[in-house]
Amino acid sequence: MDPRDTEKAREEMLERLLAPSLRQTLGERGAECPAPEILAAYFDHALSPTEASQWEVHLSRCAHCQQVLAALLTSEPKPTSEAEPEPVVTLAAKAALPATPSRKAEPAAETARRTLGKKEWALGRYLSWNWLAPLAAAAVAAAFWLILRPAPELPLRVAKVNPVPSEEMDREAPVPPLNAPAENGALPAPPASRPKEKHAPTSRMDADSETQPPQRAKGATGPANLETKNSLADAIRRERARVQATPSQIGGIAGAPAAARPEGKELAEQERAAQKKEAARGFSGGAAASRSGTLRDEADKRAAGELAKAPPPAEAPGVAEQRTQAGTVTVSSAANYKSSPLAMIASARGWVMWRVGAQGSIERSLNAGRTWQAQASKVDADLVAGSAPSDTVCWLVGRAGTILRTTDGEHWEKIPSPTMLDWTSVKAQDALRAEVSAGRKQIYVTTDGGQTWQGPTK
Amino acid sequence: MPREGPAESPTSRLEEFLSSHARLVEELFRKTDAARWGLTHARFAKALLRSAAHRFPEACPAAAELTGYLESLHLEDLALACACSDGNEQAWEHFIERYRQDLYAAARAIIGQGDEARARDLADSIYAELYGLAPRGEGAEAKRRSLFDYFDGRSKLSTWLRAVLARRHVDALRASQRTESLDENEEPETLGGPKRDAPPDPDRARYVALLHVALTEVLTRLHARDRLRLACYYVQELTLAQIGRILGEHEATTSRHLDRIRRELRQSVEAALRDGRVSVGGAPPAARLSEAQIHLCFEYALEQWPFDLTGALSRETPRPKLAEE
Numbered sequence: 001m002d003p004r005d006t007e008k009a010r011e012e013m014l015e016r017l018l019a020p021s022l023r024q025t026l027g028e029r030g031a032e033c034p035a036p037e038i039l040a041a042y043f044d045h046a047l048s049p050t051e052a053s054q055w056e057v058h059l060s061r062c063a064h065c066q067q068v069l070a071a072l073l074t075s076e077p078k079p080t081s082e083a084e085p086e087p088v089v090t091l092a093a094k095a096a097l098p099a100t101p102s103r104k105a106e107p108a109a110e111t112a113r114r115t116l117g118k119k120e121w122a123l124g125r126y127l128s129w130n131w132l133a134p135l136a137a138a139a140v141a142a143a144f145w146l147i148l149r150p151a152p153e154l155p156l157r158v159a160k161v162n163p164v165p166s167e168e169m170d171r172e173a174p175v176p177p178l179n180a181p182a183e184n185g186a187l188p189a190p191p192a193s194r195p196k197e198k199h200a201p202t203s204r205m206d207a208d209s210e211t212q213p214p215q216r217a218k219g220a221t222g223p224a225n226l227e228t229k230n231s232l233a234d235a236i237r238r239e240r241a242r243v244q245a246t247p248s249q250i251g252g253i254a255g256a257p258a259a260a261r262p263e264g265k266e267l268a269e270q271e272r273a274a275q276k277k278e279a280a281r282g283f284s285g286g287a288a289a290s291r292s293g294t295l296r297d298e299a300d301k302r303a304a305g306e307l308a309k310a311p312p313p314a315e316a317p318g319v320a321e322q323r324t325q326a327g328t329v330t331v332s333s334a335a336n337y338k339s340s341p342l343a344m345i346a347s348a349r350g351w352v353m354w355r356v357g358a359q360g361s362i363e364r365s366l367n368a369g370r371t372w373q374a375q376a377s378k379v380d381a382d383l384v385a386g387s388a389p390s391d392t393v394c395w396l397v398g399r400a401g402t403i404l405r406t407t408d409g410e411h412w413e414k415i416p417s418p419t420m421l422d423w424t425s426v427k428a429q430d431a432l433r434a435e436v437s438a439g440r441k442q443i444y445v446t447t448d449g450g451q452t453w454q455g456p457t458k
Numbered sequence: 459m460p461r462e463g464p465a466e467s468p469t470s471r472l473e474e475f476l477s478s479h480a481r482l483v484e485e486l487f488r489k490t491d492a493a494r495w496g497l498t499h500a501r502f503a504k505a506l507l508r509s510a511a512h513r514f515p516e517a518c519p520a521a522a523e524l525t526g527y528l529e530s531l532h533l534e535d536l537a538l539a540c541a542c543s544d545g546n547e548q549a550w551e552h553f554i555e556r557y558r559q560d561l562y563a564a565a566r567a568i569i570g571q572g573d574e575a576r577a578r579d580l581a582d583s584i585y586a587e588l589y590g591l592a593p594r595g596e597g598a599e600a601k602r603r604s605l606f607d608y609f610d611g612r613s614k615l616s617t618w619l620r621a622v623l624a625r626r627h628v629d630a631l632r633a634s635q636r637t638e639s640l641d642e643n644e645e646p647e648t649l650g651g652p653k654r655d656a657p658p659d660p661d662r663a664r665y666v667a668l669l670h671v672a673l674t675e676v677l678t679r680l681h682a683r684d685r686l687r688l689a690c691y692y693v694q695e696l697t698l699a700q701i702g703r704i705l706g707e708h709e710a711t712t713s714r715h716l717d718r719i720r721r722e723l724r725q726s727v728e729a730a731l732r733d734g735r736v737s738v739g740g741a742p743p744a745a746r747l748s749e750a751q752i753h754l755c756f757e758y759a760l761e762q763w764p765f766d767l768t769g770a771l772s773r774e775t776p777r778p779k780l781a782e783e
Contacts, residue, residue: 007724010724010752010753011724013756013759013760014673014756015692017759018692018723021673021674021677022677022693025678026689036622036625037608038612040613040617040620040621041613044613044617046612046613047612053682053683059682060680060684064629064632066686066690067632068621068624070700071568071620071625074624075563075564075567075623076620076703077560077564
């Protein structure tokens with residue numbers, strides 16, 4: 001027999017012997033019994049520790065005083081727990097009488113019931129609210145921490161730019177809020193199948209949570225949002241794990257060993273080529289993307305090696321995330337692209353992304369930003385903003401009236417511009433309908449793919 | 459303040475203390491607003507003196523300890539009790555308005571919801587003594603004394619009233635149970651251990667006696683608080699939460715303590731039997747028992763408990779051969 005089983009069996013037998021053995025050791029009421037006031041003070045925990053210990057010696061041996069304490073419990077106005085419905089003292093008095101022929105020993109079934117009840121309680125105590133409440137609070141705190149802590153640098157997921165005050169900026173329109181309605185009614189209403197409130201995912205993280213319930217606006221709190229936040233936190237965790245595992249695959253960070261990448265040799269070669277191109281254009285991955293405008297301008301003129309050697313700067317103040325919205329519009333704000341050579345556009349599903357920058361550079365990713373492929377833009381103007389209503393349709397705008405569009409996701413065509421203004425934003429509904437703007441008072445709308453434009457809207 | 463000298467009694471020292479600390483008494487008197495019940499300073503000081511004398515019956519404590527004790531008292535309740543004892547009508551009205559329903563509710567809870575008449579009788583009997591209707595003493599020395607005179611302010615007045623009720627009820631209950639037990643001729647029941655059809659073990663009674671003595675000694679040596687936990691759980695059949703309420707600990711703590719106590723009890727009993735340290739009936743300590751014999755001790759005790767220990771002792775004493783078995 002296992003020694004532990006033996007010990008358990010003996011403890012169970014001993015437990016059944018305890019009640020009759022204890023009764024035989026208990027004394028009856030005598031002169032040494034404390035006055036009711038002492039019992040009341042002990043019950044109120046009003047005695048000093050020393051005095052309480054002294055009286056406990058008597059209480060532990062006196063059945064009468066124990067019964068009085070039990071009766072005090074029964075008569076307490078606000079019971080501390082759900083006491084038994086029957087008076088405790090009645091049961092206790094029957095059990096605590098001195099050993100006489102009439103005294104019944106504790107039935108085995110009763111002992112078993114109490115033992116079982118104790119075991120049930122032992123399980124139940126961990127499931128009670130006393131324990132669940134702090135656990136739930138800790139879980140909520142952990143969820144908040146995961147969501148609100150500073151995210152690791154994933155620069156290509158969003159366009160990070162620095163505000164550069166200029167005369168042109170002063171006259172440009174402020175960035176509309178993410179969930180703000182269209183500035184005017186020029187564009188047709190989005191299809192009913194495309195819910196307005198739903199954020200268009202800008203990354204794999206968002207794509208993972210695309211099927212989740214609509215998320216509350218940033219900063220919103222409350223239990224109703226907890227499930228969404230948890231799923232978001234999971235997505236963040238997965239994303240961070242992915243970033244830590246393969247840092248070079250996000251944004252093409254220079255210096256990462258290509259052999260470690262899971263995409264294979266061909267993909268690694270493509271990435272290397274893309275990195276070289278990035279470096280030549282000042283796209284040295286996350287580091288360059290988060291640099292200040294001044295440094296970035298300098299980097300454009302320097303060699304790629306110099307940029308790669310530069311220490312990664314801290315995130316500049318004023319950097320703002322520009323998220324896509326409702327599968328229609330992406331990225332850059334009017335105040336941003338003047339100083340930013342980089343903008344990123346994600347399609348409605350989030351897996352296909354474009355990033356654009358100086359001198360008409362365009363790159364596309366088919367895997368939510370893990371790898372990028374360069375595309376020919378056929379223009380030299382800086383591209384500053386874009387909108388991708390689908391995986392194959394994307395509109396880009398840039399300086400000097402530059403408007404580009406792709407309808408197959410690969411080939412870009414230049415769209416005739418109504419003016420040679422420096423476009424600051426574009427909102428596209430599909431391949432035919434789009435709205436470009438160069439400030440609040442310079443908004444042009446097309447519904448035929450750019451053949452004709454209506455505007456400017458003032 | 460120096461401790462009391464050999465020539466002075468504690469009461470006189472307390473009187474001296476209170477007279478020399480009139481400012482403290484005055485402050486306590488003012489704090490409790492005892493004047494609203496018509497109490498005088500002297501009456502209030504007398505109540506303080508009585509309470510301190512009950513708390514420190516043997517020696518007058520240091521000034522700081524005595525001051526701390528007086529300040530820890532439920533002085534408002536003490537003042538109300540004094541006024542009620544003195545027959546102040548305003549105080550009585552306040553007491554009845556404040557505590558009457560609580561007292562009846564407590565009596566109902568103690569007696570049980572099904573016996574309203576007994577509950578009211580119990581509460582009314584307390585009322586009578588609180589008012590001092592029942593004379594205390596006999597003959598010419600009999601005098602009316604209120605039950606309030608026994609309240610020293612060490613607990614809340616409501617708790618004290620419930621304690622008085624509870625003790626009175628327990629006294630009556632135990633007296634009635636004791637009377638009923640004389641009329642009954644029920645056979646004692648066993649604990650429900652497995653009955654054996656095999657021929658009786660000649661050492662059976664000895665094993666049971668050994669276990670009984672070992673267990674009793676271990677229980678006696680238990681720490682008072684642990685023994686109180688065991689008694690509340692196994693004898694009084696209180697719940698873990700109720701035990702925790704009495705002992706001022708969480709029910710989970712009580713549960714852990716009970717687990718520990720059971721484990722230590724088993725280990726102590728086993729060790730006593732294994733080492734041959736159990737002495738039954740003044741005989742020399744018994745021989746050491748093997749693990750199998752120890753297990754038989756537990757099993758036989760379950761089958762035969764409760765048993766007549768004196769009979770077992772008279773029949774035989776532990777045999778030394780056990781040591782070799």
